[in-house]
Amino acid sequence: MLKGSQISTNNYLIKQLPKATAFINKSMKVDYVSDKWIVDFDFTHSEVLGKSINSLFKNINKSWRKIVQGLLTDCSSKKTVALYINSEGHKKWFEIQNTPWYDDQENVIGTILQSEDVTKTLLNEGKLEKLEILSEQMADLTKIGLWDYNLERNEMHWSEKTKAIYEVSEDYEPNFNDATKFFKNGFSRNTYSMTINKAITNEVSFREKLQLVTAKNKEIWVIISGKPLYNKDKFIGLAGTIQDINETNLAETKRRENEHLLRTLIDNLPLNVFIKDLESRKILVNKAEAEYCGSTNADEILGKDDFDTYDKETSEKSRKNDLMVMRELKPILAKEMKLTKIDGTSTTFLTSKIPLIDTDGHAYGLIGISLDISDLKRKEIELRKLIKVTASQNEKLVNFAHIVSHNLRSHGANFAMLLNFLKTEESESEKNRITNMLFDSSNNLMETLENLNDVVDINTKRGLKKKNVNLKSKISAIQQILSADLSTNNAKIINKVPDNLSVKVIPAYLDSIISNFLVNAIKYRSPDRDPIIELESSKEGNYTILSIKDNGLGIDLNKYGKKLFGMYKTFHDHRGARGIGLYITKNQIEAMKGKVSVISKVGIGTTFKVYFNEKI
C-alpha cells in the first residue's frame, strides 16, 4: 500500500498544480492530471485517468492531436503554440510544453505535458500589431509624426515620420533647443517657444499651425500639438504629434485665393448672377442679385426660389424655363424677360440660363446671368414715342405742303385758264364775265391764304402760354356770343361741366374750339328735330376730356373717318361747309398737346371728345 499511498499522494499534489499538467506514461495513457488541465480541456477526472491520449482528443482537434502526439514521441523538451477547439466550438490558443518524466532512477517513464491558455495574450499581441500597422499607415497617409520630450532627463524623441517631416537623417538625435530652431524665424519660432514653455510651466495641451524650415531648407507648414505627460501623477514632460500640412495648406490657400477671386469677380459684375439647384432653389447669388432680391446679405437668399421673390406668373414661367434648360441641357442665351416681383415692380432682364452638367452628363442645376435692361427698354420706348411724334409731324408737314400746293395751284390754274380766255375772247359781255370770275378767283385765293396762315400760326406760335381757364363759364360765354344763331335754330345746350373745373389751355384756342364744335352741331343739325347739344367732362390719366354730343345728321365714319379732320373736306351737301373748321380745330388741340376723337351714327348724332393735356 506504500506504493499506492505514494501514488495517491502524488495524485493529490498533481491535482492541485496551478498549471494545466498531465503525466502521460509510455503507453500514451494519462497517469496523473491537474484539475486545471481537466477544466481547460472540458473533461472530468474519471473521463481522463487511465485513458489513452488519442481517445481524448477526437477528430475535431486532429491538428491538436498531432501536435500532442509529436510532443509525446519527441524526447527533447519543446514549447509549441497550438489551437484547440472545445466541444462548444470555442477557439483557444494553448502554449504546450513537454518535459520528460523520470522515475527515481532517472529512467524516462513518460512525458509531462504542461499547457497554458495564451488566447488573451495572443489576441492582445494581434491588436498591438494591428495598431502598429494602422498607426504606421495613418502616419504615412496623414503625414503625422510623433514626438515626446522628457523634462527630467531633458530628452527629446522623434518618431521616424517626425524625422522625415524635419528632413533629418534617421539617426538624428533631436534636443529641445534644436527643435525650436527648426521653426521659421519670426512669428512661427516665437509662437512655438512661447507655446511650449507655457505648456511645460502650466502643464497644458497646445496645438499650433506654424511654418518650419526643414534640414534641407524647405519651408513647410505643420500642425504641431502636444499634451502633458504624467507618471504616477507626476508631470514628466510632453508628448504629441506633428503633421505636415504643407500641401493641404498650399492647396487650401490657392483654393481660397481662387474662391476669393471668383467671388470678387461675380460680386462686382454689373450683372445678376445666381446658381440654382434641381429644385430651382438658389444656392449661390452675387451681390447684385441679393440686392435685387431685397437683401444686403447674400446668405439670406440661399435656399429660396423664385416664388419667394416674384409674383406667381413670373415664378411659374421662370421655373418652366429652368426645367427646360436642365432637361434638354441646352442653355437659354440673352433672352429678354420681364420679371414682376411680388410687390408689383417690374424689371426687364436679358437673361441667360446655362445648365450645370455633372460627369455623368446629368444636369444638377443651372447658372443664371441677368442683365437689367429696364433703362434701355424705357429709353427704347421713349425713342419710339419720339420717332412716332417726329413721323407724325413729318406727315403733317407733307400733308400741309400738299394742301398748300394743291390749293394754290388750283387757283393759279384758274387764273391761267381765265386769262387765256380773256386774251382770245371777243364778246364784251363774255369778257366781263371772265373778269368777274378772275375777281372771284382772286378773293378765293386770298381766303385760302388766310386759312393757311391761320394753320401755320397755330403750328408755329410756340410762345403762347397755357393758362387755367374755367371750362363751364367759358362754354357759357361762347353760348352767349352764339345766342342769336342758337335761338334761330331752336337749339338747346345742356352744360353738364362742373362749376369749378378748370382746364390748362391757350384761351383763344379754347374759344375757337368750343365755338367751332357748337357751330358745327347747329350747321349739321337733323332736319327732323331741334338740335340738342350736351357738354360733359371727365378725367382720364393726364387728360381732362370735354365731350360734345349732338343729335344732328351724324356722319359715316367708315367712309369719312380718315378725312374728317382733313383740310377742305366736307361731307354734307351743305352750302355753309368750307372744310376748314375741323382742320383748324384739330391743329389747335394738337398744338396744346391734346387729342380729339369722334364717334358718330348717321341719323342719330355725333360725339366729339376733346382731350386737354393737363401735364404738358
Added chain:
Amino acid sequence: MKKFNSICIIDDDPITVFGMRKLLDSIIICNTLNTFVNGKLAIDCIKKTIEDNQEIPEVIFLDINMPIMDGWQFLEEFISLPIEHKVRINIITSSIDSKDEKNWKLFQTKTHHTITYNNKPIRKQEIDEMTKIA
C-alpha cells in the same frame, strides 16, 4: 367738230367747270353735257341712266378733291357698274401728291375703261386729246 351724245364734268369748282365747258364748246358738239359738284351726285345720276336704259356718258372729266364723295370714291363705284363699252375718264386735278398718281395707276389696272391723269390748267390741245373716243 367731233360729235358726242353725252359728256359729264364732275368738279366742285365753278370756275373750272366754266373753263372746261368753254373749251369743249370750241372743239366738239355734244347733245348732253352734265356737270356735278361732287361724285355722289354724278354716280347717282349715272346709275339712274343705266336703270332707265339711256345712254351713259362717253367721256367723263373728274376732279379728285370734292366734298361728300371724292374722285376716287366715285371711280370705285363707277368701275363696278355694269358698263360694257369703254368709257373715257379724264382725271383733272391740281394735286401734285404722288399718292394720287399711284392711285390712278392702280385704277388703270382694275378696269377696262380708259383713265387718264391730267394736271390743271387744261389747254385747248389737251382737250382735243381727252375727247378721243376710248
